[in-house]
Amino acid sequence: MSAEAEERLRRWRLVLGGDADGTGCALSGADAAMDGALAALYGGGEGGDDGGGSARANRSGGLGGSAPRVARWLGDIRTYFPSSVVQVMQRDAIERLNLTRLLLEPEMLEAVEPDVHLVGTLLALNRVMPEQARESARAVVRTVVAELERRLAQRTRAAVTGALDRSARTHRPRRAAEIDWDRTIRANLRNYLPERETVVPDRLVGYARRQRAVQREVVLCVDQSGSMAASVVYSGVFGAVLASMRSLKTSLVVFDTAVVDLTPQLHDPVEVLFGTQLGGGTDINRAVAYCQELITRPADSILILISDLYEGGVREEMLRRVAALTAAGVQVIVLLALSDEGAPSYDRENAAALAALGVPAFACTPDMFPDLMAAAIERRDVARWAEQATASA
Structure with missing residues (x-):
């Protein structure tokens, strides 16, 4: 043989x-x-x-x-x-x-x-x-968290920082300190005068809100029912990364039939994860009501609800609260899952009702999340972004 x-x-x-x-x-x-x-x-x-x-x-x-x-x-x-x-x-x-x-x-x-x-x-x-x-158990969790941070943190910070810079630009900076000279020169290269070896700018590019330390409020509202385990892990890591950025005010709220605000623990994602309690029922309405109280600047706020949308609370009230948030200017996004596990099981009726309110609902992988944050910060059409991202994946 x-x-x-x-x-x-x-x-x-x-x-x-x-x-x-x-x-x-x-x-x-x-x-x-x-x-x-x-x-x-x-x-x-x-x-x-x-x-x-x-x-x-x-x-x-x-x-x-x-x-x-x-x-x-x-x-x-x-x-x-x-x-x-x-x-x-x-x-x-x-x-x-x-x-x-x-x-x-x-x-x-x-x-x-x-x-x-x-x-x-x-x-x-x-x-x-x-x-x-x-x-x-903590050692196991710490090992996984460290690996996820190594893989995702730098890319998330870069995507968010770039999006904030782009969204904060103005073409009418009032002071020289607000002018972004690098982008101003590039925007005016057609006005280069060879004989003088200089660029004559007819359009200035600057930072409109550089004086403000916090440019966006981000609220992560995470369903901690048993089916969302992987999403809870990734949410805790991303919450800690976003909270480390001074330009964002980040809150992390987890819920089942009760609501727990884990924002004070965001300096340590391991503590965040051990502050969750997987399993139990789901009351999305109560969680959204709590998040409503956290938002102080609706026009500059992003609420990301991470849930399979199987509501055990008052569905009609939940939809009314979401409608009120969007009417006030809050950008509401629903992630049916934040994991690598593929297409999730979710409540299609609730997803359709939210879509009718202009709230996109889709699954997101951890590798896509930094780009999602960038799209949300720049106020792009997130539903269209999700379709394009899924098609190219």
Whole structure:
């Protein structure tokens, strides 16, 4: 048998799994360890059937109810599989093998591959987590938050700063200190006089509101029902980034049937996330009413409601409040999800009612959010921006 045929047979053996796979190919070393890790999760023993009737369902395996055994398994999959695959397998293990209880064990938490979905699970368990597991959970959350900030913070600040500069320009600056000389020169290059080696400007570009420290009020109003876990994580990180910018006054409000203002914790996104309480019902009307009270300059304010719009409160009152906000000049945007999870489940009737009020409702990935903020600050048509961004993605 050629080397190519042997490699193909080996791959089929790993795909099929089990002892009676029909390939006649025995596994050893790393291959056997990989097969064992897969069998423990997707096998037909304690882990349960995969529901598809495949050959893999005949494997024996399972992780049992032991945190040390789970921790060893987590170490094995990190050894044999890339990080993206590890995160998928961890999510499957939590769902298929009901390992939620074991996430309360410090030994297991120290072995997991941190990701946004795991953070969401830990936040949901926060209120029942024993003290000895709490510091391990915070370390996991801190690792994920640091990675998200590294990936998103600089781009967000650059997009927001650029948008504020563009929206604040004027062609009638009153003082020399308000003139943006770089943009003024570029705007008047056609007036260059070669014989004098100078530009004669007939149009000045400046900053109209440079004297004002705060140029926009931003309110993030986040649904913390269980289905919004990933959105809550990203919202906490973006809220902290926006709050670090002096040109913005940023508030972060989370809600279920109650409303909690986490603005004082925005200096530390880990504290923000542990201030949430995933699960429970949803009262969007009450949350919007609270956010209404936070807004002091409607014409310079952006309210971003992050929710799947399944309203448990008074729907008609919620719609009236949103209409009042938009009539006052507040730019209201609804994000059905702020995550990488794809098209969300949401209340289409409420989304349509909001669209009729001129409020766009769409899902947004974390990578798109900085550009969304720029579009909102510049008062562009956000609904059209969302269509173009989705089409080009």
